[in-house]
Amino acid sequence: MAMWWSSVKSRVVLAGVIGCGWTGLLAAAPLLNEPVLPVPVCAGVNADKSLLGKRLFHDFRLSMNNTMSCATCHPLDQWGMDGLSRNVRADDSRATMHTPTVYNAAFNIAQFWNGRAITLEEQVDEAVRVDLGSNWNDVVRKLSLDADYRQDFARLYRGGIQAVNIRDALATFERSLITPNSRFDRYLRGEEEALTRQEKQGYALFKGLGCVSCHQGINLGGNLFHRFGLLQRIGPEGTDDESGELDRFAFTRNPEDQGVFKVPGLRNVARTAPYFHHGQVATLEEAVTLMARGQLGRRLTMGERDLLVAFLRSLDGMPGGECP
Ligand code: HEC
Numbered sequence: 001m002a003m004w005w006s007s008v009k010s011r012v013v014l015a016g017v018i019g020c021g022w023t024g025l026l027a028a029a030p031l032l033n034e035p036v037l038p039v040p041v042c043a044g045v046n047a048d049k050s051l052l053g054k055r056l057f058h059d060f061r062l063s064m065n066n067t068m069s070c071a072t073c074h075p076l077d078q079w080g081m082d083g084l085s086r087n088v089r090a091d092d093s094r095a096t097m098h099t100p101t102v103y104n105a106a107f108n109i110a111q112f113w114n115g116r117a118i119t120l121e122e123q124v125d126e127a128v129r130v131d132l133g134s135n136w137n138d139v140v141r142k143l144s145l146d147a148d149y150r151q152d153f154a155r156l157y158r159g160g161i162q163a164v165n166i167r168d169a170l171a172t173f174e175r176s177l178i179t180p181n182s183r184f185d186r187y188l189r190g191e192e193e194a195l196t197r198q199e200k201q202g203y204a205l206f207k208g209l210g211c212v213s214c215h216q217g218i219n220l221g222g223n224l225f226h227r228f229g230l231l232q233r234i235g236p237e238g239t240d241d242e243s244g245e246l247d248r249f250a251f252t253r254n255p256e257d258q259g260v261f262k263v264p265g266l267r268n269v270a271r272t273a274p275y276f277h278h279g280q281v282a283t284l285e286e287a288v289t290l291m292a293r294g295q296l297g298r299r300l301t302m303g304e305r306d307l308l309v310a311f312l313r314s315l316d317g318m319p320g321g322e323c324p
């Protein structure tokens with residue numbers, strides 16, 4: 001009876017929140033009616049290609065002046081991001097948005113804060129060109145001088161060292177960068193005691209307030225786009241104007257996309273400060289407070305805020321995902 005009632009309640013809450021393109025993930029969840037799914041325990045990618053991609057991810061030769069690799073901005077031992085609101089690219093220009101993590105990016109429907117790259121392969125293209133300031137001709141030429149690469153590419157790919165294969169190896173490695181086995185996922189898989197009472201209350205609040213209408217699925221986000229600052233502007237002075245050039249409208253030119261960004265995933269979010277595409281918010285406490293106000297029109301009590309943060313901290317996973 002209690003179970004039945006809570007399931008009806010959560011359906012009503014979910015149906016009642018602002019139209020976010022709810023996709024009926026409820027049915028697929030391992031626990032009754034949970035709108036969040038655990039990260040799979042293993043990524044199931046080709047291990048040899050992924051290993052090659054890992055080397056490429058750390059290879060400075062992918063940059064214009066051999067000074068930088070993907071890992072410079074996405075250090076894997078720091079939760080896949082550099083913690084900077086604006087990093088500096090290989091060509092000394094400054095990034096326009098805050099570095100997101102590469103972990104669990106594979107679960108996103110599109111890449112970058114505004115989703116302008118649909119696939120990880122497309123995203124690699126832009127990273128090489130814009131962040132690393134290079135181009136495929138130069139990268140292929142430099143890597144072709146390396147006998148180990150020549151051998152490995154020949155073994156794993158038809159056509160050897162070429163852009164399409166480098167992209168594939170990097171994207172394969174990125175698909176392996178998942179963080180399973182967070183305490184929250186253990187809870188979703190039925191380990192009732194994996195979460196404290198406070199964290200469970202935080203999760204209930206996350207659902208009850210409607211955060212889950214946008215932050216849901218495996219990544220607690222990453223599967224839809226929404227207006228940022230739906231009900232109230234979010235972020236310090238000056239960020240509004242800038243958003244105008246960074247949103248989805250910047251490349252779709254569809255007026256409905258003004259101010260719209262990808263809802264980011266929240267896995268490991270306690271580890272990936274600063275927050276939002278502008279990276280101007282330093283703490284999770286502040287980010288949660290701004291979200292409640294800006295997206296849901298809710299002023300949180302300190303107690304509510306702390307419960308939500310406690311829940312979000314239980315989302316820290318374990319980088320891994322290799323299949324046995
Ligand atoms: C100079 C720093 C820098 C380098 C080098 C760099 N990136 Fe990034 N990366 C960023 C920034 C900044 C963004 C966000 C850009 C945006 O959304 O407009 C980003 C976004 C991403 C995303 C999207 C994540 C998401 O959730 O949307 C992925 C994946 C990624 N980078 C992987 C890579 C790979 C692979 C490489 C190497 C080929 C690389 N990056 C090199 C700074 C960098």
Ligand code: HEC
Pocket residue numbers: 018020113206209210211212213214215225226227228230261262263264265266269272274275276277278284287288291292295296308
């Ligand atoms: C209407 C959709 C929507 C709702 C509801 C919503 N969010 Fe968000 N959330 C977003 C979007 C969009 C962003 C990212 C915007 C940006 O920075 O471009 C975001 C960003 C965040 C971030 C920052 C993540 C990062 O890595 O920078 C946190 C934390 C967060 N939300 C938590 C919450 C919490 C907690 C709630 C409920 C109180 C909530 N959100 C409700 C859409 C939503």
